[in-house]
Amino acid sequence: MADVRELMGRLGPTTVKFDTGRGGVPALTNQDIAAALGMVPAGLGRELLEALWWPESGARRSQRVRQAVIALVAPEYIRQQQALSLARTEFGIAKACMGWAGGAVTDAQRVERSRAEAKLEAVRALCWPNNTMEQLGALTAAVISEMAGAENCDACDGRRVQAAHDGSGVVQCECCDGTGLEALSGRKRAIAIGADKSAYQRFWQPVYEWMLERMRGAEREAAEAFNRALSRAA
Incomplete structure (x- = not known):
């Protein structure tokens, strides 16, 4: 697989001619390599392929890499923050229900508060830092x-x-x-x-x-x- 990736290096500036054929044996030309690369579906994988194995192209397409990485990370970050917000809300409700309107605190309410608190801590432990997107x-x-x-x-x-x-x-x-x-x-x-x-x-x-x-x-x-x-x- 690495040898296949390394073919992309032929697309960069060079003083050596690689596409002259070899003793009558059909060989891939630079045009073949470029055309094959064009068949790779657009997205993060293709952007990384170019950034890693065709640096000249990767440098020109840094904005596309940035957009692809954001598209990868942002949904997971948002999902985590939504899960954390929901867990906080559930914990707040459990606390509010204890001794509602001056009533006695029941064992069931204590159990529910403990459950909600444990869930909140578990969700918080799995969340990425708040400044993930900034970093x-x-x-x-x-x-x-x-x-x-x-x-x-x-x-x-x-x-x-x-x-x-x-x-x-x-x-x-x-x-x-x-x-x-x-x-x-x-x-x-x-x-x-x-x-x-x-x-x-x-x-x-x-x-x-x-x-x-x-x-x-x-x-x-x-x-x-x-x-x-x-x-x-x-």
Whole structure:
């Protein structure tokens, strides 16, 4: 898959002519590569594919990358905030019902208040920081940088699977969670987004890992579409 992606480098400025054919064997021309790229569905995956493997194009299309990332992150952020608002409202109602109009506080009301409070704390713990959207530019740059410089996982050598401990076959690699790639340390990620390690682990790690997983998935799907289009052109 990486070799297919690397073909996009031929679309950048070069002094070497790559599309001359090779001993009578049909070869992909730059026009074939550009046409195949044009067949990749528009969206986040294609924008990341170009940003990572055709930097000249990615630099020109930075606004499209920004829009695609916002379209990815904003709905999840809004969903979390709506869930938090609902949990707060439910907790407020539970508190208001206790001793309503001067009446006695019942055991059922206490139970409901405790339940609503526990739900509120659970929802709050899963929410991203309030300033997530303000920090989205730094997060995006760090994620793309990690994607661009990712090394193969040492444990599985990029194969995404490893031998099962019981000898029954292969299973998803535990070290890389099946990505085939070595993850950056929390310290390096913290530096990349301009935070200290403790702040990254406490606040930003869930956002970062959520974005990294989905952006990698989108880029992988785009690369697969690019590969299929190249196969038809070959």
